[in-house]
Amino acid sequence: MxxxxxxxxxxxxxxxxxxVNPQVLKALSKPALGHLDPQFIELMDEIxxxxxxxxxxxxxxxxxxxxxxxLGMEACLVNLVEPGDKVIVAIGGYFANxxxxxxxxIGGHVIAVKETWGRAIDPQKFEDAFKQNPDVKxxxxxxxxxxxxxxxxxxxxxxxxxKYGALVIADxxxxxxxxxxxxxxxxxxxxxxCSQKGLSCVAGMSPITFSARAVEHIKKRKTPVQSWFNDLNxxxxxxxxxxxxxxxxTAPSNQFYGLHEALLLLKEEGxxxxxxxxxxxxxKLVARLKEIGxxxxxxxxxxxxxxxxxxIPEGIDEAKVRTDLLNKHNLEIGAGLGxxxxxxxxxxxxxxxxxxxxxxxxxxxxxxVMR
Amino acid sequence: MxxxxxxxxxxxxxxxxxxVNPQVLKALSKPALGHLDPQFIELMDEIxxxxxxxxxxxxxxxxxxxxxxxLGMEACLVNLVEPGDKVIVAIGGYFANxxxxxxxxIGGHVIAVKETWGRAIDPQKFEDAFKQNPDVKxxxxxxxxxxxxxxxxxxxxxxxxxKYGALVIADxxxxxxxxxxxxxxxxxxxxxxCSQKGLSCVAGMSPITFSARAVEHIKKRKTPVQSWFNDLNxxxxxxxxxxxxxxxxTAPSNQFYGLHEALLLLKEEGxxxxxxxxxxxxxKLVARLKEIGxxxxxxxxxxxxxxxxxxIPEGIDEAKVRTDLLNKHNLEIGAGLGxxxxxxxxxxxxxxxxxxxxxxxxxxxxxxVMR
Numbered sequence: 001m002x003x004x005x006x007x008x009x010x011x012x013x014x015x016x017x018x019x020v021n022p023q024v025l026k027a028l029s030k031p032a033l034g035h036l037d038p039q040f041i042e043l044m045d046e047i048x049x050x051x052x053x054x055x056x057x058x059x060x061x062x063x064x065x066x067x068x069x070x071l072g073m074e075a076c077l078v079n080l081v082e083p084g085d086k087v088i089v090a091i092g093g094y095f096a097n098x099x100x101x102x103x104x105x106i107g108g109h110v111i112a113v114k115e116t117w118g119r120a121i122d123p124q125k126f127e128d129a130f131k132q133n134p135d136v137k138x139x140x141x142x143x144x145x146x147x148x149x150x151x152x153x154x155x156x157x158x159x160x161x162x163k164y165g166a167l168v169i170a171d172x173x174x175x176x177x178x179x180x181x182x183x184x185x186x187x188x189x190x191x192x193x194c195s196q197k198g199l200s201c202v203a204g205m206s207p208i209t210f211s212a213r214a215v216e217h218i219k220k221r222k223t224p225v226q227s228w229f230n231d232l233n234x235x236x237x238x239x240x241x242x243x244x245x246x247x248x249x250t251a252p253s254n255q256f257y258g259l260h261e262a263l264l265l266l267k268e269e270g271x272x273x274x275x276x277x278x279x280x281x282x283x284k285l286v287a288r289l290k291e292i293g294x295x296x297x298x299x300x301x302x303x304x305x306x307x308x309x310x311x312i313p314e315g316i317d318e319a320k321v322r323t324d325l326l327n328k329h330n331l332e333i334g335a336g337l338g339x340x341x342x343x344x345x346x347x348x349x350x351x352x353x354x355x356x357x358x359x360x361x362x363x364x365x366x367x368x369v370m371r
Numbered sequence: 372m373x374x375x376x377x378x379x380x381x382x383x384x385x386x387x388x389x390x391v392n393p394q395v396l397k398a399l400s401k402p403a404l405g406h407l408d409p410q411f412i413e414l415m416d417e418i419x420x421x422x423x424x425x426x427x428x429x430x431x432x433x434x435x436x437x438x439x440x441x442l443g444m445e446a447c448l449v450n451l452v453e454p455g456d457k458v459i460v461a462i463g464g465y466f467a468n469x470x471x472x473x474x475x476x477i478g479g480h481v482i483a484v485k486e487t488w489g490r491a492i493d494p495q496k497f498e499d500a501f502k503q504n505p506d507v508k509x510x511x512x513x514x515x516x517x518x519x520x521x522x523x524x525x526x527x528x529x530x531x532x533x534k535y536g537a538l539v540i541a542d543x544x545x546x547x548x549x550x551x552x553x554x555x556x557x558x559x560x561x562x563x564x565c566s567q568k569g570l571s572c573v574a575g576m577s578p579i580t581f582s583a584r585a586v587e588h589i590k591k592r593k594t595p596v597q598s599w600f601n602d603l604n605x606x607x608x609x610x611x612x613x614x615x616x617x618x619x620x621t622a623p624s625n626q627f628y629g630l631h632e633a634l635l636l637l638k639e640e641g642x643x644x645x646x647x648x649x650x651x652x653x654x655k656l657v658a659r660l661k662e663i664g665x666x667x668x669x670x671x672x673x674x675x676x677x678x679x680x681x682x683i684p685e686g687i688d689e690a691k692v693r694t695d696l697l698n699k700h701n702l703e704i705g706a707g708l709g710x711x712x713x714x715x716x717x718x719x720x721x722x723x724x725x726x727x728x729x730x731x732x733x734x735x736x737x738x739x740v741m742r
Binding site: 002003004006007008009010014016017019020023026028030031032034035037038039041043066067068069073074099100101102105106194203204223224226227228229247248249250252253255258260264266267268298306326337 | 473574
């Protein structure tokens with residue numbers, strides 16, 4: 001105590017946070033700005049524009065929440081769901097379960113479409129739920145389920161939901177920047193993400209976007225949005241100027257510097273190039289893992305490229321492996337979560353870390369501690 | 372666009388953010404850590420301990436929310452207030468109004484004790500409201516009302532509320548670290564603050580504390596807490612270990628580095644010394660302002676030392692003065708808010724900025740642009 005904190009220089013290859021691009025770290029230390037400074041308003045506008053690029057959307061209601069991805073999840077649900085609304089939630093993992101919990105807290109009625117953990121949601125099951133519940137208002141799913149490593153076919157799920165007139169909420173926390181996400185083309189009505197995974201930024205911010213249809217729906221709600229902080233009507237008065245920025249909260253200027261730099265770097269690479277890089281490095285990592293006897297849980301065509309769930313081989317003390325990786329190699333990988341606790345490791349290869357150098361580092365460290 | 376963002380090196384003497392201590396800025400750029408890393412858990416424990424020192428409390432439920440002060444406001448209210456509860460809110464400014472708005476969103480019944488903007492709440496009026504509403508569950512006030520410059524007598528208001536069996540929520544956003552705040556001695560049941568004012572840190576975090584009585588009250592609620600992100604039961608499972616940290620959200624490691632450093636610096640100075648420094652420099656600033664014909668709005672014994680509301684003299688274009696200060700001197704001061712828009716400037720002298728050097732800078736800049 002009473003000493004400045006000096007973190008270890010960890011290699012973060014768990015489910016996130018991932019390592020931050022050094023240019024982003026540098027940006028964090030710049031002098032703070034007031035949240036209504038004209039220069040800060042310009043920065044907000046640039047972030048909006050860069051986020052539109054990143055989400056592949058023209059949605060005017062595209063901005064960043066001043067809190068982590070789980071705040072983004074609550075923001076999407078609390079704005080689009082009213083007490084009493086029926087909400088279909090496709091659940092094949094821990095984070096979709098959280099969506100259902102939030103819907104219940106709002107007073108919505110959850111219709112769960114359950115899938116085996118580690119598999120993508122079956123679109124037929126999803127459609128059956130709509131057939132049985134034609135009055136569903138909102139459908140929600142986790143595009144890249146961080147707890148299982150399964151990637152949904154977001155385009156198909158969204159088509160199904162819209163066929164039945166529902167609004168679609170997609171969690172893109174683990175996919176944005178690293179895996180193909182096309183908000184407009186896939187017709188997603190609301191999506192939220194995080195800053196510390198595919199974007200190579202520090203944790204604590206939630207990029208978010210709402211379609212014009214979603215914004216219209218929120219304006220026509222019968223009941224006020226339960227949350228003040230997350231009320232989209234108030235947030236848009238702050239974010240969507242010009243000339244009429246209404247004070248909402250004190251935005252974290254230095255966090256925004258970091259996000260801006262991270263988004264610039266992503267645009268410089270080109271988002272399609274980033275998606276390709278993540279896919280290629282993922283294939284290489286899987287091949288190397290197989291060489292040392294480790295197998296992914298998720299079938300190849302349903303797998304999140306940048307986050308692999310790896311089956312723990314018989315007779316291995318999984319916690320000891322993780323502790324040894326941390327203590328001997330400064331390498332963090334993730335434990336299983338929920339139903340998969342003790343059954344898998346989670347290895348992330350995302351953003352700044354998605355490179356051959358990191359694949360080698362990870363494989364060598366694993367070989368060493370599993371010897 | 373497509374260029375790294377380079378903020379002006381502004382002197383921030385508005386209502387906050389205030390300038391960040393350079394050591395804190397430096398801490399932000401250290402390598403990121405995972406939110407469940409043993410070293411990060413240690414950091415969280417140190418932050419808890421430093422916040423207890425700062426809040427003058429032994430409350431076990433003392434930690435930091437991963438979002439700005441207004442999220443802290445919502446967290447206190449949404450945990451302590453149930454739909455249908457009567458809540459007395461002492462309202463003499465913009466931020467107390469916000470408290471009332473949040474209570475209404477929760478479905479609580481607001482009993483407003485209204486005070487003239489720029490004056491401290493009259494304890495007699497406050498007590499009268501309890502006499503007329505003996506079934507009030509919760510009372511809330513803003514200790515240092517950032518919109519008016521008025522400081523409440525928190526100790527007396529808290530005594531009144533407890534006399535009638537209510538739980539007390541105090542907003543210490545503008546007071547913590549700069550003005551005397553004694554959570555335990557004053558018997559405050561919940562209090563939240565921010566990071567970017569008296570603590571000389573970057574914006575985006577909300578230190579928060581709940582008394583054992585408040586925690587007990589929350590556990591006995593009849594209805595679940597409406598918010599998932601702000602549900603104290605879930606937050607405490609993450610913050611209060613050891614050995615049983617349940618994942619809640621991905622904490623912003625680099626923001627926490629900054630807060631830790633800022634709290635260490637405050638402890639190094641000694642919090643009573645910090646209170647004294649703010650008071651002494653405030654007196655000096657007021658004296659110098661009077662020399663150039665500027666008068667504080669709030670009577671001396673009700674004034675927030677670190678945030679002055681200054682009456683705008685006849686015939687002065689207040690917006691032009693602020694713009695000139697910004698453009699010619701890189702100096703930000705605040706405009707009036709709500710009822711006081713156009714009637715006052717708000718000049719903050721807090722944290723790292725509370726020094727003679729800054730007083731001189733501010734006076735000279737004001738003299739120059741008002742010439």
